Amino acid sequence: MTGEIGLLALCLAFALAGVQAIAGLAGTRPAASLARNVASSSAFGLFVFIGLSFGALTYASVTDDFSILNVANNSHTLKPLIYKISGVWGNHEGSMMLWVLVLAVYSAAVAWSKGGSERLTSGALGVQGLIAAAFILFILFTSNPFIRLDPAPFEGAGLNPLLQDPGLAMHPPMLYAGYVGLSAAFSFAAAALIAKERDWARAARPFMLAAWIALTLGIALGSWWAYYDLGWGGFWFWDPVENASLMPWLIATALLHSALATERTGAFRAWSLLLAIAGFSLSLIGTFLVRSGVLSSVHSFASDPTRGLYILVLIFVAIGGALALFAWRAPELEEGAHFEIVSRETTLLINNVFLVTALAVVFLGTIYPLISQALGTPLSVGAPYFQIFFMPLFLALLVIVPFGPRLAWQKGDLRAAAHALTPAFGVAILAVVLVLTFTSPRTLAGTLAFGIAAWLIVASGLDIYRLNWRAVRVGAFASSLAHAGLAVTLMGIAGTTLWKSEGLEVLKFGESMYVGGYTLRLDGVRGVQGPNYQAARADVTVLSNGRVIAVMHPERRIFPAERQETVQTAIRTTILSDLYLALGDRRDDTHWTVRAYVNPLAPFIWLGAVIMALGGLASLAGRLRRPRAVPDGVAAPAE
Amino acid sequence: MRMLFAALLFLVSAATFAAPAPGTLADPAQETRARTLQKELRCMVCQGESIDESNAPLAADLRALIRAHIRAGESDDRIKQFLVARYGDVILMQPPFDADTYALWLTPFLVLISAAGVAIWVVARAARKPRGVA
Numbered sequence: 142m143t144g145e146i147g148l149l150a151l152c153l154a155f156a157l158a159g160v161q162a163i164a165g166l167a168g169t170r171p172a173a174s175l176a177r178n179v180a181s182s183s184a185f186g187l188f189v190f191i192g193l194s195f196g197a198l199t200y201a202s203v204t205d206d207f208s209i210l211n212v213a214n215n216s217h218t219l220k221p222l223i224y225k226i227s228g229v230w231g232n233h234e235g236s237m238m239l240w241v242l243v244l245a246v247y248s249a250a251v252a253w254s255k256g257g258s259e260r261l262t263s264g265a266l267g268v269q270g271l272i273a274a275a276f277i278l279f280i281l282f283t284s285n286p287f288i289r290l291d292p293a294p295f296e297g298a299g300l301n302p303l304l305q306d307p308g309l310a311m312h313p314p315m316l317y318a319g320y321v322g323l324s325a326a327f328s329f330a331a332a333a334l335i336a337k338e339r340d341w342a343r344a345a346r347p348f349m350l351a352a353w354i355a356l357t358l359g360i361a362l363g364s365w366w367a368y369y370d371l372g373w374g375g376f377w378f379w380d381p382v383e384n385a386s387l388m389p390w391l392i393a394t395a396l397l398h399s400a401l402a403t404e405r406t407g408a409f410r411a412w413s414l415l416l417a418i419a420g421f422s423l424s425l426i427g428t429f430l431v432r433s434g435v436l437s438s439v440h441s442f443a444s445d446p447t448r449g450l451y452i453l454v455l456i457f458v459a460i461g462g463a464l465a466l467f468a469w470r471a472p473e474l475e476e477g478a479h480f481e482i483v484s485r486e487t488t489l490l491i492n493n494v495f496l497v498t499a500l501a502v503v504f505l506g507t508i509y510p511l512i513s514q515a516l517g518t519p520l521s522v523g524a525p526y527f528q529i530f531f532m533p534l535f536l537a538l539l540v541i542v543p544f545g546p547r548l549a550w551q552k553g554d555l556r557a558a559a560h561a562l563t564p565a566f567g568v569a570i571l572a573v574v575l576v577l578t579f580t581s582p583r584t585l586a587g588t589l590a591f592g593i594a595a596w597l598i599v600a601s602g603l604d605i606y607r608l609n610w611r612a613v614r615v616g617a618f619a620s621s622l623a624h625a626g627l628a629v630t631l632m633g634i635a636g637t638t639l640w641k642s643e644g645l646e647v648l649k650f651g652e653s654m655y656v657g658g659y660t661l662r663l664d665g666v667r668g669v670q671g672p673n674y675q676a677a678r679a680d681v682t683v684l685s686n687g688r689v690i691a692v693m694h695p696e697r698r699i700f701p702a703e704r705q706e707t708v709q710t711a712i713r714t715t716i717l718s719d720l721y722l723a724l725g726d727r728r729d730d731t732h733w734t735v736r737a738y739v740n741p742l743a744p745f746i747w748l749g750a751v752i753m754a755l756g757g758l759a760s761l762a763g764r765l766r767r768p769r770a771v772p773d774g775v776a777a778p779a780e
Numbered sequence: 781m782r783m784l785f786a787a788l789l790f791l792v793s794a795a796t797f798a799a800p801a802p803g804t805l806a807d808p809a810q811e812t813r814a815r816t817l818q819k820e821l822r823c824m825v826c827q828g829e830s831i832d833e834s835n836a837p838l839a840a841d842l843r844a845l846i847r848a849h850i851r852a853g854e855s856d857d858r859i860k861q862f863l864v865a866r867y868g869d870v871i872l873m874q875p876p877f878d879a880d881t882y883a884l885w886l887t888p889f890l891v892l893i894s895a896a897g898v899a900i901w902v903v904a905r906a907a908r909k910p911r912g913v914a
Contacts, residue, residue, distance in 0.1 A: 373833045408906065479909040487903055494895040501891040509875075509884045518880050521822045523830065523873030530888050 144209050144287040147197030151277060151287075154190035154245070157183045158273035161248070165267025169260050169336040177263040181252035184245075184266055187273060191245040195229075195238050198286050202229050208293035211235065211286040217299040217702050219673040227310030228300045233448075234286035236313060240428075241276050243314070243321040247348065248273065251325055257344025264332025265325070265344075272324055275455055283448045299702035302674070308366040315359030316386055320424035322352025323389055326396065327421035330414045331463055334470040342404040342413060347764050349400060352420075353393040354757035360386050361750035372708035372723035374643065374738035376634075376746055379524045384507040385427030388500055392420040395496040398489045406550055408478040408486050411471040412493070418467060422460045429456055430507075481552040488545035495538040502530040532586055539593045539631065542624055543600030546617065562600055569596035580640065590635035597628035615763025623756030630749030636742025643738045650731045653684075657739030659720060660684040664692075666724070666733055674698040676709070679724045679733065683713070695724040695735075719743040810850050817846050817856055821863065822873050830873055 161183035168177035198211070203225050207213040215232045216225060224231075230239040248269040251262060280286070303309070325348035333341035363383065368376040377383065396416040403413040429452040480486040506522040513520045543565060547558035572595035576588050604621040642657035653662040664680040676696045683691040696709035713720045718741045725734025805811040818832035823839040831839035842863075849859045863871050875881045 375833065378829065409902075477909055478906060480903075480906045482903055482907050486906065490899045490902060494892070494899050497895050498888060498892040502888045505884055505887055509881075513880065518869070520869040520875045520880065521871070521873060522875055522884065523822055525820070525874035526884075529874075534892075 143197050143201045143204075143206060144289060147194045147201070148285070148287040150190045150194035150197065151281065154187055154194060154241075155274060155277040155281065157187045157190060158270050158277055160270070161187060162267050162270030162274055165263050165265070165270050166335070168263030168267065169332065171260065173263075174259070177259055180263050180266040180270070183270065184248040184252035187270075188245040188249040191242050191277075195242045198235060198238055199226060199229050202226070205297065206293075207295070207297050208290055209286075210288045210290040213290050213294050213297050215300050216297040217673065218296060219702065220300060220305070221672055223307070223310060224300060224305045228304070230313050231300050231304045234280070234284045236317075237276065237280050237284050238286055239314060240317055240321065241273060241280065243317045244269065244273050244276065244324060247321055247325045251328065251348070254344065254347065256347065257329065257341060258336075258338060260336045261329065261332050261338045261341055261344055264336045264338075265328040267335075268328035268331045269324065272328070272459070275459075279448075279451050279455070283451055296702075299673075299700065302698065302700040302703055302705045302707045303370065305700075306366060306370060308362055308370070312359060312362040312366060315355050315362055317359075319352050319354075319356030319359050319386075319393070320389060320421075320427065322348055322355055323393060323417075323420040323424050326352065326417040327463070330417035331466060333414065333474065334466045337470065337473060339407070339410065339474055339476075342400040342410075345417065346400060346404065347761060349393065349397055349417075350757055350761040350764065353390070353397055354754045354761065356386065356390045356393055357750055357754045357757065360390055361747050361754075365747050368743070369710050369712055370708070372710050372736065374641065374721050374723075374736075374740055376637070376743070377524075379506070379527045381507045381510075382431055384503050385430050388423045388503050388507075389420055389427060391496050391500045391503065392416055392423055395493045395500075396420055398492045398496075402486050402489050402550075406478045406480065406486065407476065408480060409490070409493075411467075411475040414467060414471055414474070416493075418460070418463045422456070422463070425452070425456045425459060429453060479551060483548060483553045483555045485545055485548045485550050485553060488541060488548060491541050492538065492545070495534050499531060499534050502527060502534070532590075535631070536586075536589055536593055539597055539627070542597060542627075546604055546620055561603070565596050565599035565603060568599045569593065571595070582639070584639060587635050587639040590631055594628040594632045594635070597631075598625050601625035601628070615766075616760055619756045619760035619763065621756070622759060623753045626749045626752030626754075626756055628749070629745050629752055633742045633745030633747075633749060636745065637740045640741045641738060643736070645725070645734065645736050647728055647732050647734050654735065654737060656737040657720075658685065659737075659739065660687075661722070661735065661737055663733065663735055666727070669696070671698065673702060674700045677724065677727070679722075679735070681711070681722055681735070683720065693720075693722050695722040697724050714744055716744050716748075717742065805847055805850065813856060814843070814847050814850055817859060818843055820860070820873050821846075822871055824867060824871060 161180050164176045164183060165180035167173050168180050170176075198209075200206075201209045201212050202216050203222065205212070205216060205218050205225075207216075211232065211234050215228055215235070220228065229235040248266065251265050251269060254262065257265070326345045329341050329345035329348070332338065360383075363386065364376045367378065367383075368374070396413065399409045399416055400413045402408040403410050429449065478486075506526050509522050510520060543562055544555075544558050547553070547561055548555070569592045573588055573592040576591045577583055580587070601621040601624045605618060608617060644654050644656040644661075646654045648654060648663040650663060650665050653660050655661070660683070662682040662684065664682055666677050666679045669676040669678045676698045678694050678696045681693045681695065682689055683693060691713055693711040693713060695711040698707045698709055699705075700707070708723055711722045718739060721738040721740055721743075723736040725736055727733050805814060815832065819830050821831050821842065823829045823831045823834035823836055823842075825836050825838050826834045829839075831842045846859060849862065854862075860872070869876060869880070875884060877885050
């Protein structure tokens with residue numbers, strides 16, 4: 142019964158999405174208040190039925206209902222409960238179900254939100270309804286998760302062991318919350334064009350923020366997982382699938398900054414609309430690249446040409462339609478705004494110039510191998526290409542960042558800003574001197590990275606310190622926090638990249654290797670039985686200056702049901718540095734390969750991401766507490 | 781159970797996760813060269829990994845091959861040329877700068893310059909616009 146209930150709920154959800162689309166779009170006419178009510182009721186109904194359908198699939202997975210093909214293919218009775226739940230989205234069909242579930246949550250939130258005019262919100266609901274209908278149709282026709290299997294097998298095929306990991310259980314929902322959150326910004330932008338509504342940025346901002354926070358955390362989780370799970374100490378591969386999540390993040394970051402000016406002074410109105418459209422378009426392209434099997438990796442669960450084709454058509458319709466609408470209506474909405482050369486608007490514009498260029502780099506580097514493959518001259522675009530461009534772009538951008546919040550809207554005072562930033566400049570110089578004196582190898586990029594990180598952190602700290610806490614605007618605090626987080630991440634990346642020490646040796650039991658000041662003695666490797674795997678667990682004694690400081694246990698795990706093996710690294714962190722061990726292969730009874738890394742500042746990478754997300758959360762909380770912002774003012778303080 | 785475990789352990793060493801052969805070169809300078817080269821060459825059967833990071837058998841073979849060439853006294857460029865001749869440009873992590881990749885290398889500069897140009901135009905226009913319109 143569960144499967145049939147789920148399928149029925151999904152069909153009803155499709156009908157409701159259709160109603161929401163038609164009523165929502167009709168509701169953009171001033172008189173159509175009935176249609177607006179229908180649209181928001183449909184949005185809540187959509188949420189209930191998608192929730193029911195998703196719940197049915199989860200129930201089937203948790204209760205090991207192998208009469209449902211999807212569960213039989215991806216689950217196993219011995220799998221721990223958490224992975225029976227997360228396994229729901231650990232496959233193509235289920236992940237699309239999660240996609241529409243998140244979409245329904247955002248739709249309900251749009252219906253509930255009070256930030257925009259009734260016509261604008263109604264139009265946004267209409268566009269959300271269209272997207273929901275298209276995706277539910279996609280699920281029903283190409284990716285039905287409720288197909289029955291008769292006779293039902295006694296045991297399921299299991300879930301890819303790489304996906305059986307707590308970090309990865311949370312990674313897809315986070316990332317989807319980001320991708321789909323951009324659909325809400327997209328819907329508001331499209332609604333603004335349809336309803337000719339100038340004041341859209343304020344209504345869309347909570348959704349942009351939510352999307353950006355989720356993307357930041359989702360990307361950080363993915364990178365953290367790659368770090369501790371893949372066993373070679375790297376945190377970012379510039380893998381096409383990672384890039385697919387980085388591109389929406391870059392756009393969302395650009396949009397957050399540009400839309401700030403739009404909301405406050407009306408500047409960059411058309412440009413913000415275009416960014417909102419581009420953000421969701423890149424989310425769709427990302428979904429296409431990942432789901433169509435164009436790229437093969439742990440992310441692409443199945444390569445079925447029909448699915449790829451459907452998503453491709455969807456992309457063309459969504460992007461083409463939105464751009465046509467933009468070309469038609471945007472000139473009417475753009476009115477231009479006055480600002481001086483020295484003003485906060487200019488710094489936001491510079492931010493966008495750098496972020497758009499960074500986006501172009503990621504986009505080119507990701508699709509170029511596909512194009513060159515098609516043209517018959519295959520080539521690879523690996524990490525070096527991206528790093529060559531990213532380093533100067535981001536370092537230059539971060540030099541500008543502290544000026545932004547210190548310049549007023551429309552007309553700023555550069556001299557006063559520079560004066561206020563003198564302490565930050567002093568500390569930055571000090572950081573440069575320290576790095577040059579005490580570290581090796583000395584590199585220009587590393588020195589600059591730490592100097593600029595210090596510059597940004599001290600500037601952000603000064604911003605927070607100088608806030609008037611009695612009349613504090615949450616936004617000013619939030620942006621300082623987010624900028625400081627970025628600086629922390631920068632230090633992590635620079636430290637790990639520059640000063641990593643590594644070792645790779647075959648050790649006999651009792652033998653030691655020496656990495657980054659540590660002595661690592663392999664005492665032995667023994668067999669351990671897990672719930673649904675067998676492991677070879679090493680005992681590695683860690684000595685520093687002749688004293689035992691820890692015993693670490695890197696593992697290799699074998700999952701018999703899935704016939705796969707995974708590496709379980711052992712990481713000992715002091716926040717300032719990670720000692721990272723991975724067990725390599727077995728040579729004979731007493732010889733094993735051991736990989737060891739000392740990654741200075743590695744935890745800063747993810748710590749910084751968390752600080753950035755906290756900044757976003759602070760801003761979001763400020764918005765939700767006070768949905769109607771203060772009236773526009775030229776001298777309004779930083780946000 | 782113990783038997784099964786032993787059998788599985790054997791599988792580990794035999795199958796997919798073959799050796800990232802650590803057979804280092806005696807001369808540390810040569811070993812550093814080998815490691816640097818390894819990081820610049822892509823593992824052809826993996827996703828975006830260099831042969832330095834990969835566990836694939838092909839990567840292990842290439843690591844051994846590179847060391848053999850270094851021992852034979854060949855320069856880094858010669859070794860790269862040899863591998864490109866054998867596998868094509870696709871083996872290089874960093875694509876070369878030639879007719880096939882002008883678009884790849886130059887477009888970011890074009891984007892930066894045009895974006896900066898547009899930004900300057902926008903700022904100039906906004907600065908000329910009378911106040912109080914916003």
